[in-house]
Amino acid sequence: MSARRVLRFVLWGLACAVLAGVGLLVWFGAWHYPALGLSGIPKDGYRQAMEIAARGMTAADGLRFEDFDFLKYREVQRGGEAYAWGAARCRAADGSTAFYWVYLEWSKKRGQWLRNYSLELAAPDDEIYFTRLNPGQLGRARLAAGKLLGQLASRVREALAAAK
């Protein structure tokens, strides 16, 4: 085999691996994770769905779920969309309180509750603590990337824990 053919083979392999990785990410983030453990719960079972979601995502972040600080359910009169959201009060390992925002949307297409944008409120890497100069541009980028990847890692941990 010539060096050219080897190179071509490696490049194709690399491209396939990248494509598979992107596909896996999309499948996990848009299809698998949002629905995890919530199938079969009807629309008015939102309280149960919220608790399952809250317990899973807080445990994956090392927080102990205590109760919902508040929980809301809203549905439209026309169209069939429904939403549930709330703040979960949790205990961190050091004994401090943490609030976790949990947001679910009813999927008309899949006929079940799906997890949506959810995260720890006022977490130490939150933008709300930023000033103009602190952190600097690189620090901001690092924090944003860390938050994104940290969330992904936490979601994957949750899914793995649920699969066990």
Add this chain to the structure above:
Amino acid sequence: MNKLLSRDNLIRVLLLVALGGTLYKGFLKTPEGATLFARQSFYNGLVNDGENTAIMKERHRDVLEATDKAIKVRLDELRSGVYKPAPGSLVSEQSLERAIRKNVATRARAVDDELRAAEKLERAKRLEAAGWRMGWTCPPAGEAQP
């Protein structure tokens, strides 16, 4: 006879029918067409959009209020020594106090957004109740009626 019913002519007719169908479908997407031929689904869409927007704006205010509470609890626990920020953390008494003020500013806008969303929903319901139709001519200048 044979000249009129050729394969080419058949395709021409089918194309014309398809073009007409496309034009009609497109016309139904305009407010003029929808309020003429698809009234109920037009109003349903209008009200549904208003309802979803109102719910979204309420949620956006809620997340800010919940954040406000989370920051205040964190500040309390920092002062009482329960919460100890990691070395190099952005969280401090000063940054928490600033965060509370920034949140107040953002929330003021969120409350206004919520009010405007309620108005939008109200307007959709009013248009439906009045059986509103998009006219073919421009209304006279001045305050828009509904």
